[in-house]
Amino acid sequence: MPRHFWNEAIETLGREQVCALEGPLIAAQIQYVYQHSSYYRDKYDRAGIDPDGIDSHAELASLPFTEKTDIAEAQRQGDLFGPNQCAAFTDIIRMTCTGGSTGAPTRLGWSRNDIDIYNEMGARALWTMGCRPRDLVISCLNYSMYAGGIMDHGAFETLGAGILPYGIGNSERLLEMLARFPARDEGYSMFMTPSYAVRLADIAQNMNFDLRSLNVTRGYFSGEAGLQVPGYRDKIEQAWGMRAMDMYGTAELGVQSGECEHRNGHHYCGAGLVAVELIDPASGEVETFDNEREGELVFTSLRREACPLIRLRSHDIVRIYTEPCACGRNSFRLHTLGRSDDMFIVKGVNVYPLGIQAALLEHRPATSAEFFIELAAPPPIDYRPRVCIEVAASTDASRYAALAGEIGSTIKKRCNFNAAVELVAQGSIASEHKTRRLYRAYLGNAAPAIEVLYRQG
Ligand SMILES: [Zn+2]
Incomplete structure (x- = not known):
């Protein structure tokens, strides 16, 4: 099966090689935001930073963080996308929203290239999770405004899988529809949140209906960290008779990580597209990428046109693994421990x-x-x-x-x-x-x- 949409070799690179590859991309992205965003220009000028000197992960660490609340605040003051908007409106072809759990949704703009990059990271993560062009996926993520719906839909299509945009709600109708699907050697796949898989199991029970009769053999999970909780995955796999694989991503930057068949953490799938740092959430100090180190992930877009994000604090606390994986990928892996703002x-x-x-x-x-x-x-x-x-x-x-x-x-x-x-x-x-x-x-x-x-x- 062709995998022509990305360079497979990138997944065999270790941290040092990825950093070397990303240095020039960091330099180009910093120059771009300095030229096109008064927000970043003022921020760096105030901090006395010369954008010409930022061309490595080590230099990147000297830049101030971006908080999601900075963007949200600017939108409250009247900006449509916020002060990090760098592209003209004519080049922005999609708007999505994030959050809502901590306040009003925050708006994000995307250029055509931005969407391609999101799709590529998503396709890498999904391939890692075992998704292939043979898959027929029913997506039960929210297509209303949020990234999990329309954005991840594009990632499945980029990989070459077939996908049905079902969305949320109408749960009984969904189960009735699945029951009418013809038998298929490859089975069917679901894309949903872990808690929705549990909710559907309850609904099926009330309908006296066995989910295991549906021939849904694979589940790709996103949106919540529940699958990493010991026991929760078993409960879902048993109820559905499926193999459940987990994805980690951030809506602002894309889906960047997926579990491989060894299920020993999520392989980071954003190399060359989104730079990642690990920091101590309390002090903000950068941590080294050592095996089993814990910290907060900080992301920097590397090729973003519409609304680049430089050193965005994710507030996701993870433990990372840098030992090579038996699957052959050398990308670091991560386990989500929780969100610092949920703690x-x-x-x-x-x-x-x-x-x-x-x-x-x-x-x-x-x-x-x-x-x-x-x-x-x-x-x-x-x-x-x-x-x-x-x-x-x-x-x-x-x-x-x-x-x-x-x-x-x-x-x-x-x-x-x-x-x-x-x-x-x-x-x-x-x-x-x-x-x-x-x-x-x-x-x-x-x-x-x-x-x-x-x-x-
Ligand atoms: Zn692996």
């Missing part, structure tokens, strides 16, 4: 929603392990945060009090804090959208009103 501190203990998810999985099948956390009052969090979890329909109500107590003990043991556990009905939390795990009511982001079946005293 909260309870009596001095750092808590990530992903850690709580791992603890809750111990309580299947009595619960579905779908959950959210609500923080009522601002830090310091010296109170018991509310942890709301779906109890399985098959669990008898007489068990609720004991079950809530057991869940509280597991959270204490695994995550080291005391939670106020609440049980809610199965199906009331998992959604077809990205399922939100953390609500900060004190910032005006209260959890949705859900009927509580049992509340710990």
Whole structure:
């Protein structure tokens, strides 16, 4: 099968070789933004930085960070795309939005070349995940505004896979449609969020319908980090009878990472297109790429025309692996540990929603392990945060009090804090959208009103 759309050899390069390759691209991108964006020009002039000298990863580290909030703030002040817009409107052919979980959606503009680059990174990641032109993929990501829909759709097409743009909602109709598809030796593939796969499993159960009869043999997952939580992947693979593969990406820069068949972290697939750095999230200091090092990913676009992003802080905390992989790729791998802006501190203990998810999985099948956390009052969090979890329909109500107590003990043991556990009905939390795990009511982001079946005293 042809793989003519990218240079396969790039995946065999190690970190040093990638940095050498990217040096001239860094120089060109910095010159470009300095000439075309008053935001970057003013920022570098103020910091006394000469853009002519920035031509390596080491030099890149001397530039100030870009925060997503800088762009969002400029849009609130009236910019359509923001101060990093470098291309003329006539060259911008697509607009997408990101976020929404921390405020109003942020708008991004894309030129034709920008979209090609996004598609190439996506195709590299999907190929790593085992996607091939034989795949027929049903995409259940959100096509309304967000990158997961239309943008990733392009990545599948670039690879050569067939893709049906289904979108979100109409879940019963989706299952009925899949049931009418003819048998196919290669099976069918799904592209969705992990929590939607779980939600569909609930819906199928209510319809007395076995997902394993659908001949959906492969799942490509994006949008949430859930598949990296031990046990969650098994639950999805068993319910569907599929092999579930995970992707990591950022909507602002593209889908850059996918798991290979060894499933030992996500191979970074953005070499030569997006430069990546690792920093200490607290100090902002650059970390070296050592095996098992933890830190926050910082991204710099290298060939972006419409809205380049230089040293964008992702706020994603990862552990990286630099040992060569048995698949032959030497690109570094990463495991997502959580988001620094999702982290909260309870009596001095750092808590990530992903850690709580791992603890809750111990309580299947009595619960579905779908959950959210609500923080009522601002830090310091010296109170018991509310942890709301779906109890399985098959669990008898007489068990609720004991079950809530057991869940509280597991959270204490695994995550080291005391939670106020609440049980809610199965199906009331998992959604077809990205399922939100953390609500900060004190910032005006209260959890949705859900009927509580049992509340710990
Ligand atoms: Zn590998």
